[in-house]
Every structure is written in structure tokens, then in C-alpha cells.
Amino acid sequence: MVSWKPVFVVGSAVATCAAALSAWSAVAQKRARVAAAKARLNETLPVHSKWWRDTATTDGEILYVAIGDSAAQGIGASAPKNSYVGVIADHIRSATGRTVRVVNLSVSGATVALAVADQLPRFAGYEPDIVTVSIGANDIADFDPETFREGIEKVLDALPADAIVADLPYFFFPRNEHKVAVANEILRRAGGERGLTVAPLHEAMQKQGLRGIMTQFAEDLFHPNDHGYRVWASAFLPAVTDLAxxxxxRKPPVAATA
Known part of the structure; x- marks a missing residue:
């Protein structure tokens, strides 16, 4: 009797190899698309930076100053105004009925140390009515608790008493989340000691659940998209609205003249 076993074994091996090659190809294509997306978003860095510089020259009754990194710049949004800073500014205008000047001191890629070295000296030249801060996400890759503590305390010490500081965002992956938990414990304790309001950014993102992975991120799978930035803004808005x-x-409406 002829045995078909070797034929089945060979056929199974071929099918397994084909499936593995197909999976590898899909992963390679996905990585290529993400790399291309990162390159495209990198090209928007100077565009966003110029937009905020131009915006800062516009007069307003309320001065809103933001300290942060690429998220404050709005990288990944369809337009700089759709960053969380832009959403907050629009909400201040709506809640108060007043014009708002936005000075966005953020720098893409900024760590806490870079914010101390670059943004704080510029911040000292303003007397803002409203201040928001979101910094520290870029420290997670090479996270050192003591270095982070020293830096974040310098940032917080430079802020007015009514500044609103976000904790670090939700990173979704356990390895990073362990470091984020340590950083947020440091930040919340330091903020509490100084009487500052800490906006619950981490909680706001985490509440989105697994669906957030699919709906909150731009094509580089790192920066928020427009929806993601609205989630970021939602963490700030209760405190910002109350302060504003x-x-x-709110100004009373101007009476119509006869």
C-alpha cells in the first residue's frame, strides 16, 4: 500500500511557509506605511511651528500660554488649530465671550529637561491668564525617576499657582505603562505639594479602552489625530473652564441701538 503521509507533511510545510511569508510581508508593509507616515508628519513640524508663531502675534483680552511637546504643537492633527491647545483656546473664547491670544511655547520632541532649558526662560517673559502644561511623555523611553523628579519640580516651580498641568498620557503597552505610573506618581505628588491642578489626561485616554487604539491616533500610530486631541482637551477643560x-x-450682550 502506498503511504500518502510524506505528501501530506510536505504540503503542510509548504502551507505553513506560505502563511509565514504572507504574515511577514503584511508586517513589513505595515512598518513601511508607518515609516512613511512618520516622514510625512515630520514635514509638518515647521508648518505647525510657524502657525503658532504667527498666532502668538494676534492680540486678545485673555493670554493663554502652553508649555509642552509635539502634542501641544498638534502634530498628527489635520491642522494646528485642532491640537488640544487649539481646542482649549476655542473653548475659552466660547465660555467667556472674549478674544484669546495663544502663545504656544511647545517644541516637538521636548523632554522635561529641554522644557526647563528652552521653554521656561521664554515663559518668564509673559504674564499669562491661563497656563497649561503637558510634558514628560518623551522622557519615558529613557526614563530615570530621579532625573524626571528634578526636572518636573523645576517646571512646576516656574508656574503660577493656578496653572493646569496634565499627568502623562496613557501609553497602552504594559512595559511603558509601568514607567508612566512611576512618572505620574512623581508628577501628582509634586503638583499637589504646590497646590497645582493636575488634569487627568491618563484617565481620560484610558477610559477610551481598546477602541481608543483604533480611533485616537494619527497615521504614524504615535501622535493623536483630531479625535485624540479632543480627548486630550477633555482632560483640561473642566479646570480651564472654571478658571476662565x-x-x-462672560460679557453681557451689547444692546442693539435704535
Whole structure:
């Protein structure tokens, strides 16, 4: 009797190899698309930076200053105004009925140390009405708790008492989340000691669940998209709104003249 076993074994091996090659090809294509997306978003860095510089020259009754990194710049959004900083500024205008000047001191790629070296000296030249800070996400890759503590305390010490500081965002992956948990414990404790409001950015993102992975990120799978930035803004808005309307009660409507 002829045995078909070797034929089946060979056929199975061929099918397994084909499946493996197909999977490898899909992964390689995905990596290539993500790399291309990163390159495209890198090209937007000077565009966003110029947009915010131009915006800072616009006068406003309320001065809003932001400290941060590429998220504050709005990298990944369809336009700089759709960053969380832009969303917050629009909300301040709506809540107060007043014009808002936005000075966005953020720099793409900024770590806490770079914010101390670059953004804080520039921040000292302003007397802002509203301040938001979101910094530290870029420290996670090479995270050192003591270095982070020293840097974040310098940032917080430079802020007015009513500044609103976000904790670090939700990273989704356990390895990074362990480091984020340590960083956020440091940040929240330091913020509490100084009486600062800490916006719950991590919680706001985490509440989105697994669906957030599919809906919150730009094509580079790292920066937020427009929806993601609205989630970021939602972490700030309760505190920002309360501060804005206390400082700037909404103007009564102008009576029409006959």
C-alpha cells in the first residue's frame, strides 16, 4: 500500500511557509506605511511651528500660554488649530465671550529637561491668564525617576499657582505603562505639594479602552489625530473652564441701538 503521509507533511510545510511569508510581508508593509507616515508628519513640524508663531502675534483680552511637546504643537492633527491647545483656546473664547491670544511655547520632541532649558526662560517673559502644561511623555523611553523628579519640580516651580498641568498620557503597552505610573506618581505628588491642578489626561485616554487604539491616533500610530486631541482637551477643560469664567465673567450682550 502506498503511504500518502510524506505528501501530506510536505504540503503542510509548504502551507505553513506560505502563511509565514504572507504574515511577514503584511508586517513589513505595515512598518513601511508607518515609516512613511512618520516622514510625512515630520514635514509638518515647521508648518505647525510657524502657525503658532504667527498666532502668538494676534492680540486678545485673555493670554493663554502652553508649555509642552509635539502634542501641544498638534502634530498628527489635520491642522494646528485642532491640537488640544487649539481646542482649549476655542473653548475659552466660547465660555467667556472674549478674544484669546495663544502663545504656544511647545517644541516637538521636548523632554522635561529641554522644557526647563528652552521653554521656561521664554515663559518668564509673559504674564499669562491661563497656563497649561503637558510634558514628560518623551522622557519615558529613557526614563530615570530621579532625573524626571528634578526636572518636573523645576517646571512646576516656574508656574503660577493656578496653572493646569496634565499627568502623562496613557501609553497602552504594559512595559511603558509601568514607567508612566512611576512618572505620574512623581508628577501628582509634586503638583499637589504646590497646590497645582493636575488634569487627568491618563484617565481620560484610558477610559477610551481598546477602541481608543483604533480611533485616537494619527497615521504614524504615535501622535493623536483630531479625535485624540479632543480627548486630550477633555482632560483640561473642566479646570480651564472654571478658571476662565472666574477670571473673566462672560460679557453681557451689547444692546442693539435704535
Amino acid at each position: 469664567v472666574r477670571k473673566f465673567p
